[in-house]
Amino acid sequence: MRKISEALREVAGRLLRSGEVDLVLGYAWSEQGQGTVPYVAFTAEEAANLCFDTTSRMALSKYLLQDTFLGKRVALVVKGCDYRALKLSLSENRIERKHTYLIGIDCPMMDGSPFCLICQHKCPPAEDVDILLTEADEAGELKASSHQEAFPEIPSIERMSGDERFEYWKRQLNRCKRCYSCRHACPVCTCRQCLFDRDNQDAVDPAKDVLAQHQFYHIIRAFHVADRCVGCGQCAQVCPEGIPLHLLHQKLQLELHKHYGSYRAGLDELPSPLSHAHAHEPDFFGKVGKQ
Numbered sequence: 001m002r003k004i005s006e007a008l009r010e011v012a013g014r015l016l017r018s019g020e021v022d023l024v025l026g027y028a029w030s031e032q033g034q035g036t037v038p039y040v041a042f043t044a045e046e047a048a049n050l051c052f053d054t055t056s057r058m059a060l061s062k063y064l065l066q067d068t069f070l071g072k073r074v075a076l077v078v079k080g081c082d083y084r085a086l087k088l089s090l091s092e093n094r095i096e097r098k099h100t101y102l103i104g105i106d107c108p109m110m111d112g113s114p115f116c117l118i119c120q121h122k123c124p125p126a127e128d129v130d131i132l133l134t135e136a137d138e139a140g141e142l143k144a145s146s147h148q149e150a151f152p153e154i155p156s157i158e159r160m161s162g163d164e165r166f167e168y169w170k171r172q173l174n175r176c177k178r179c180y181s182c183r184h185a186c187p188v189c190t191c192r193q194c195l196f197d198r199d200n201q202d203a204v205d206p207a208k209d210v211l212a213q214h215q216f217y218h219i220i221r222a223f224h225v226a227d228r229c230v231g232c233g234q235c236a237q238v239c240p241e242g243i244p245l246h247l248l249h250q251k252l253q254l255e256l257h258k259h260y261g262s263y264r265a266g267l268d269e270l271p272s273p274l275s276h277a278h279a280h281e282p283d284f285f286g287k288v289g290k291q
Contacts, residue, residue, distance in 0.1 A: 016044045059185075084264075104131065153247055189225055196217055
């Protein structure tokens with residue numbers, strides 16, 4: 001991905017020298033030499049540190065919601081899944097497009113992760129970004145022939161009995177240390193104040209060593225982002241305990257598609273399935289009065 005990195009440094013340096021943007025938010029090689037990390041370049045000289053490779057996984061659009069970036073003209077590096085998350089924030093008027101210069105990356109992710117294997121939108125639409133960087137001589141992509149091939153664990157879990165599934169997820173989720181890495185990495189987990197940060201919430205108090213609370217946290221978070229998930233897989237990739245959170249999110253995606261039809265967060269313009277209701281839709285909770 002040398003060509004993309006070189007083009008990224010050239011574009012970023014030009015934007016900063018001309019004063020078209022105040023900063024460039026992208027990736028740079030970590031000091032520990034263990035892949036890339038989010039990086040902010042304020043000058044053309046600092047832009048020389050920018051790069052992009054298969055370790056540049058973390059979505060960056062969420063940073064724009066922080067006070068540090070408010071009112072700034074930002075050039076943002078976005079892959080396909082990143083753009084889908086950004087589009088949600090744009091549609092919610094939480095980010096102003098006119099203040100954002102989008103550097104699209106034709107993402108050649110080939111790390112074998114199931115999300116990359118089934119990804120059909122590895123770059124943002126060319127018409128929706130200010131510039132699109134591609135690697136003309138990139139190697140062939142790795143692809144899965146089906147969702148089941150990419151996520152073989154889901155059918156296995158589905159074949160379990162209800163009690164077996166409960167025990168499986170209890171074992172997985174009770175390993176949680178409540179570090180909130182999944183929440184911080186998730187590009188669509190963007191509530192201004194998270195339920196789990198509120199004061200005097202005994203049921204979600206991280207200081208209390210009650211295993212059921214870890215289950216509450218992950219189940220509630222999964223439902224909160226059920227129709228917002230863009231399938232980046234960051235929740236599972238950053239988990240220090242190796243909890244397969246992506247399986248939970250992917251299962252919810254399948255259920256949404258089954259009951260409400262196909263909906264792709266950050267791609268489809270229609271309202272998301274959980275943001276509106278119609279009389280003909282299933283009512284799992286026994287509510288009345290839907291019109």
